[in-house]
Amino acid sequence: MDSIDKNSSEVLxxxxxxxxxxxxxxxxxxxxxxxxxxxxxxxxxxxNYWKQFIEKVAKSVRMGLNHGKxxxxxxxxxxxxFGTLLTLSRETVKGRKSEEYWTxxxxxxxxxxxxxxxxxxxxxxxxxxxxxxxxxxxxxxxxTLYTLSRTILxxxxxxxxxxxxxxxxxxxxxxxxxxxxxVGTAAVWGTVMxxxxxxxxxYLQRAMRISMDFLYGETLYSWMDAFxxxx
Numbered sequence: 001m002d003s004i005d006k007n008s009s010e011v012l013x014x015x016x017x018x019x020x021x022x023x024x025x026x027x028x029x030x031x032x033x034x035x036x037x038x039x040x041x042x043x044x045x046x047x048n049y050w051k052q053f054i055e056k057v058a059k060s061v062r063m064g065l066n067h068g069k070x071x072x073x074x075x076x077x078x079x080x081x082f083g084t085l086l087t088l089s090r091e092t093v094k095g096r097k098s099e100e101y102w103t104x105x106x107x108x109x110x111x112x113x114x115x116x117x118x119x120x121x122x123x124x125x126x127x128x129x130x131x132x133x134x135x136x137x138x139x140x141x142x143x144t145l146y147t148l149s150r151t152i153l154x155x156x157x158x159x160x161x162x163x164x165x166x167x168x169x170x171x172x173x174x175x176x177x178x179x180x181x182x183v184g185t186a187a188v189w190g191t192v193m194x195x196x197x198x199x200x201x202x203y204l205q206r207a208m209r210i211s212m213d214f215l216y217g218e219t220l221y222s223w224m225d226a227f228x229x230x231x
Contacts, residue, residue, distance in 0.1 A: 031139075073121055121135065122143065196216070
């Protein structure tokens with residue numbers, strides 16, 4: 001097996017760096033906008049306004065950079081692994097292969113690269129070896145939970161196609177998706193309310209538990225609480 005040549009290495013590194021840069025920009029942008037809105041809404045009028053303003057803007061910038069850093073590190077590692085394994089596969093496989101064959105190869109390589117990168121970045125392995133301050137644990141959890149929900153939807157579509165045995169977008173596939181969505185949503189809400197009723201402090205994530213306590217707790221809030229962003 002021939003080693004990866006210089007040109008391939010340059011293209012690989014360039015692609016990985018481009019992905020990391022784009023991930024940093026994207027992560028900072030979406031997090032900063034969300035953070036600055038929440039931070040500024042929680043400014044207390046009875047204290048030094050400009051001091052609070054500067055502190056909250058600075059905090060929002062840090063949150064944006066932390067979010068971007070997580071996405072950038074994963075993108076860098078994933079692209080390097082994916083590109084390296086795909087190049088090695090192309091150099092190893094002999095003979096002309098079909099497009100379907102390479103689609104399966106790319107899928108397998110994508111899973112392996114994502115698995116390793118996910119374990120190191122989102123699984124906390126990097127933090128365990130280099131300290132908790134390297135990557136923000138809360139951001140790691142938030143991104144993973146967000147991705148989990150999208151992955152479940154994608155897996156549902158994949159299984160619908162496999163079960164139906166017909167092409168994507170066919171009538172059978174759409175019917176399966178429709179029924180599974182109804183059953184799935186019912187199961188999700190039934191399960192979360194079960195855990196909320198059993199032991200919400202142990203089973204449910206803190207942010208979700210606080211939201212559910214606000215909705216289903218015994219406290220009767222005033223209409224003015226709709227405009228109270230300090231808590």
